Amino acid sequence: MATIKELSIRCGVSVSTVSKALNGYQDISEATREIVIKAANEIGYFPDANARALKMKKTYNIGVLFSTLSNHGLRNEYFAHILASFKEKAAKRGYDITFIEHNIGNRKMTYLEHCRYRNFDGVFIACAEFSEPEVLELVNSDYPVVTVDHAFNEAISVLSDNVEGMRQLTQYVIDQGHKKIAYIHGTKSSVTHNRLVSFNNVLKENGITVLEEYFVEGVYRCAESAEELALRLLKLPDPPTCIIASDDYAALGVMNTARRLGLKIPEDISLAGYDGISVSQALEPKLTTIKQDTDKIGAEAARQLINLIESPMTTSLDNIYLKVQLVKGGSVKNMNENR
Amino acid sequence: MATIKELSIRCGVSVSTVSKALNGYQDISEATREIVIKAANEIGYFPDANARALKMKKTYNIGVLFSTLSNHGLRNEYFAHILASFKEKAAKRGYDITFIEHNIGNRKMTYLEHCRYRNFDGVFIACAEFSEPEVLELVNSDYPVVTVDHAFNEAISVLSDNVEGMRQLTQYVIDQGHKKIAYIHGTKSSVTHNRLVSFNNVLKENGITVLEEYFVEGVYRCAESAEELALRLLKLPDPPTCIIASDDYAALGVMNTARRLGLKIPEDISLAGYDGISVSQALEPKLTTIKQDTDKIGAEAARQLINLIESPMTTSLDNIYLKVQLVKGGSVKNMNENR
DNA sequence: TAATAATAATTTATCAAGTAAATAATCAAT
DNA sequence: ATTGATTATTTACTTGATAAATTATTATTA
DSSP: OOOHHHHHHHHTSOHHHHHHHHTTOSSSOHHHHHHHHHHHHHHTOOOOHHHHHHHHTOOOEEEEEEOOOTTOGGGSHHHHHHHHHHHHHHHHTTOEEEEOOSEETTEEOOHHHHHHHHTOSEEEEEEOOTTSHHHHHHHTSSSOEEEESOOOSSSEEEEEOHHHHHHHHHHHHHHTTOOOEEEEEOSSSHHHHHHHHHHHHHHHHTTOOOOGGGEEEOOTTOHHHHHHHHHHHHTSSSOOSEEEESSHHHHHHHHHHHHHTTOOTTTTOEEEOSBOOGGGGTSSSOOBEEEEOHHHHHHHHHHHHHHHHHOTTTOOOOOEEEOEEEEOOSOSOOSSTTO | OOOHHHHHHHHTSOHHHHHHHHTTOSSSOHHHHHHHHHHHHHHTOOOOHHHHHHHHTOOOEEEEEEOOOTTOGGGSHHHHHHHHHHHHHHHHTTOEEEEOOSEETTEEOOHHHHHHHHTOSEEEEEEOOTTSHHHHHHHTSSSOEEEESOOOSSSEEEEEOHHHHHHHHHHHHHHTTOOOEEEEEOSSSHHHHHHHHHHHHHHHHTTOOOOGGGEEEOOTTOHHHHHHHHHHHHTSSSOOSEEEESSHHHHHHHHHHHHHTTOOTTTTOEEEOSBOOGGGGTSSSOOBEEEEOHHHHHHHHHHHHHHHHHOTTTOOOOOEEEOEEEEOOSOSOOSSTTO
């Protein structure tokens, strides 16, 4: 790889003249600048990222935390899609992305230590166990941080408007004539909590009360966990007519159980999910669900993080709520027509 | 972040003594080494990656090419899963991973230039348009390169044993009594070519000849493209009894078309795919397909690449073929029982 | 005891950049 | 011709780490 020194020899000027010429300094004659730029293009010169980072304290590299715990990580479509759009947007703004790891080889380091070691300019926490001390350490550090689906005071979070999403979904189910609605909610987090609260509010507004047994808690985004819970719900003496799962993976689990019990969806049991992953629309019937705009979430996260990196004084730490969309599949039966 | 200089002051020794002590040099007394290591742990010292890379010509960072062209990239489950296991394995061996990009900000650079700019130690081409000049430039460079699903002379490729996979699948379909088998093959590449050849060989071995119209070419891993082709196949005067798609996404497309035409799978038309993505097993009926071991592909790719980086003289450039597994779903009808 | 060897630590140079300060060159005005 | 102002270029230093060369200290041997 060509270095600035080689370039300077080729141009017959000093190294610093080259540096200044390329970095837009004003004390360089236009003639010299032209020569340097032309030569740089000819030999395909790019300043070495490591050397530059060392001197400038700026790497143009963003650390992305993407822990593979439980059902998260790259193997989860929701997060993989978010990462894809984050990556595209970051590249457009001039930033590379590198995954944050725990243990690199045999050196044990915390997430924060890894970030400092690599000198990331900022941190994107796409998915992680938000209660982990190491994650908190990262969020509470002086790093610019943007998270997805988890609100912190010390960071910007980009998330779907879950209150509105669950409101639309629940109202739709109620409008279809359902009164016995069960809810499988995920492991407690601000996201799942908001959805649960919203669900309850809509029930209340519509003057509907449901059995306490209709509320069950499962592992978030885990089909297997939902399978069991669905079995419990469907075997109740007074089973629900509709099950709302807190995410599409859980909905898939419910579907499996229903199938095993010989129940048809939506004839025998209605079902709705949340997320709008692509599988949900490949099924027969298509799943009624709330589609989260993963493209926007990723792009907006990148936008916010890079703004925070480049203009920390004018970027507020407010959370960003994005619109969601009700997808009317065929998995919720219209009970009104049935009368 | 603590620097080596701060650490040296704290220990009352020179900077290079600290460096030597931490890097296992023998010309350091055990007493001094202990003091240094203890102090390093106390203040949580890690050598700065950029400074280290500059001096050592080694970044412990792998560039990963993951272009989002057509139906590839992170949004494709197959590749996302491969990346997940690659990432885990690389971290275990002490390497970080950073995505290779084209245009970073407003600087246009080729993939190779980006790699040199960041000084990656090696390159993993997970998915890309292999005919692109930029990709070829990368493969032909002096970088250690590992690819997935595409054999080059200048790089190691990790791929499934597609000949054997398609053999198993085709034989299974034939054993189920099918003789009129159509094949939707993907855009030409070594992978799709091998599958097609294998399909033909098995037909021949079984003394089966099929109509020329049964061979159609579609866009690889694209459901929409397969939808159209399936329509063409199913509208033939003498339609096939089974359609084999070159991948599961294409199989999904076929499924959609069949559904639209009111045809039931497998009663009216049998269907098989290739890849074994999770959607394929969430469907009803489950798809008969060949499962590629994405965990192994990713891990093996990482293993090979890091071996190539660390011991280029003893790592051969041979391709690695991994075993596949026939998944007998319910999408292929047993024609023998039907007689 | 002096010479030599072995060990332990320090100094200096280097990697590829960027930048402040010093210097040189050019030209105009006096 | 001298001074001053302006513009262009070079020198010297810095970033954090490592490698090579060098020096200091202690131990061993003739």
